[in-house]
Amino acid sequence: MAYAGLREYIETLERHRKLHRIAAEVDKDWEIAAVCRRVFQKIAPERRPVLLFERVKGFDIPVLVGSLGASSEVYAIALEDRVERIHERWEEAQKRPIKPTRVPTGPCKEKIFRGDAADLSRLPTPVWTVGEDPGPYITAPCVVSRDPETLAYNVGTYRLQVKGSRKLGIWAAEGQHISHHRRKYEALHQKTPVAVVLGPDPTIEMVAVTKFSLETEEYDIAGGLRGEPVPLVACETVPLEVPATAEIVIEGEIPPGYREPEGPFGEYTGYMGAAGNMPVIEVTCITHRDRPVYRAFFSQMPPSESSCIKRTGREQSLLKHLKEDLGLPVRDLHLPESAGAAGMMLISIKRSDPSDVKRVVSGALRYAAGFGKFIAVFDEDIEIRDHAQVEWAMSFHVQPQRDVTIIGECQAVALDPSQAPPEVPQEDPSREVSSKVIIDATRKHGFPALSLPPAEHLRRVDAQWAKYGLE
Numbered sequence: 001m002a003y004a005g006l007r008e009y010i011e012t013l014e015r016h017r018k019l020h021r022i023a024a025e026v027d028k029d030w031e032i033a034a035v036c037r038r039v040f041q042k043i044a045p046e047r048r049p050v051l052l053f054e055r056v057k058g059f060d061i062p063v064l065v066g067s068l069g070a071s072s073e074v075y076a077i078a079l080e081d082r083v084e085r086i087h088e089r090w091e092e093a094q095k096r097p098i099k100p101t102r103v104p105t106g107p108c109k110e111k112i113f114r115g116d117a118a119d120l121s122r123l124p125t126p127v128w129t130v131g132e133d134p135g136p137y138i139t140a141p142c143v144v145s146r147d148p149e150t151l152a153y154n155v156g157t158y159r160l161q162v163k164g165s166r167k168l169g170i171w172a173a174e175g176q177h178i179s180h181h182r183r184k185y186e187a188l189h190q191k192t193p194v195a196v197v198l199g200p201d202p203t204i205e206m207v208a209v210t211k212f213s214l215e216t217e218e219y220d221i222a223g224g225l226r227g228e229p230v231p232l233v234a235c236e237t238v239p240l241e242v243p244a245t246a247e248i249v250i251e252g253e254i255p256p257g258y259r260e261p262e263g264p265f266g267e268y269t270g271y272m273g274a275a276g277n278m279p280v281i282e283v284t285c286i287t288h289r290d291r292p293v294y295r296a297f298f299s300q301m302p303p304s305e306s307s308c309i310k311r312t313g314r315e316q317s318l319l320k321h322l323k324e325d326l327g328l329p330v331r332d333l334h335l336p337e338s339a340g341a342a343g344m345m346l347i348s349i350k351r352s353d354p355s356d357v358k359r360v361v362s363g364a365l366r367y368a369a370g371f372g373k374f375i376a377v378f379d380e381d382i383e384i385r386d387h388a389q390v391e392w393a394m395s396f397h398v399q400p401q402r403d404v405t406i407i408g409e410c411q412a413v414a415l416d417p418s419q420a421p422p423e424v425p426q427e428d429p430s431r432e433v434s435s436k437v438i439i440d441a442t443r444k445h446g447f448p449a450l451s452l453p454p455a456e457h458l459r460r461v462d463a464q465w466a467k468y469g470l471e
């Protein structure tokens, strides 16, 4: 049975002893960010808990952080499964998406605040990079929008700056699906209706941070991940539908053509992302459950909750595209978290033809042009999630002049601070263009035997391990 919502999921986390309640009062304007940073720095992923800040100074709403990406173990619990099954679950969901259902009402309507009563300052939105960010940022928004022509739904996570009691700044890169919707509404001189969902059942968060094709509706993939449809309810003031059990829903509209300063914001690259001129959301209504839980993603410097969830979803959607849609001989694909699950892409393949490497790289780039500034392709026997094996293969399977290609005029990795100094505004077109390094780290000819004892000898030693008096 899928989790009905975030609360059922929190109970399960608690049963798995993965939830840590912080009962001491904390200050949302500096302390939550610092506690989260220390938890990610000091506690290894296997033991890292999800954090529920129960008493936030000045608010009666608790803050939940890490509930999707404290670790892969937590992510697996969100799928009601084991870590080793995350890949299959994503594969199944993409092969067999399930359309949402409509219900007349739901818990997200227990409290409704319209007009001036829809006040963002009632929510305990933290400040994340204190001294650098201009104010609080909503980091876990599942932003729902619709294509005005096809009516197809999209759900995506884009940073939201709290700018006033009823105004949010929104930054979505030009290639993001909500930007596609917004441009269509702007061409019609109409406002873009949006609904910001906070604290839905965890599969909605999984799909909101993952890149699919423009035609793919995230609600359907979430249904596939849940194994049952997502129940949706109609919004109060915008023509959109949202998950019925969500903790908090902020409804609003993006006025066409209007831009104002947004950012800078401490980003997933580990640096401040540039400020720029961005659209805003005018809030029309806030609905929430009784005693809502405020959900936030912990991001900024990797590793973070953000790098964990991006890595998992992106690896799975890219793998599915290369293996299933294009039929390429890909074994595994890895986006290391230290590279923000964006800067480096490692792929292992069963190479039968020299052109396989080019076909795999061009397939990956066509699907997600912004991922991978360094893309390296390895033979299938290399475990690309093991740094030592990657470094070994790079060192001894590669001839730089023959095997390394630099290609120019590519889509940049979003927010890459090496592209331009901070003064260049985020919307400057130069920030969209970059170059890439492609490394063919497969063996291009017969290689000598490995300098290892014969496998049979190693097995014999394993079998009589006790004899040596080692651990």
Ligand SMILES: Cc1cc2nc3c(=O)[nH]c(=O)nc-3n(C[C@H](O)[C@H](O)[C@H](O)COP(=O)(O)O)c2cc1C
Pocket: 139, 154, 155, 156, 157, 158, 159, 160, 171, 172, 173, 175, 176, 177, 178, 208, 209, 210, 211, 212, 297, 299, 306, 309, 310
């Ligand atoms: C914590 C977090 C914050 C993000 N913030 C932004 C953002 O501010 N702007 C943006 O364009 N993408 C952001 N992303 C990436 C998008 O969520 C991701 O590209 C997603 O695929 C967007 O949905 P779409 O493909 O339907 O447009 C963020 C991802 C995470 C995990």
Ligand SMILES: [Mn+2]
Pocket: 154, 155, 156, 177, 211, 212, 213, 214, 216, 218
């Ligand atoms: Mn999308």
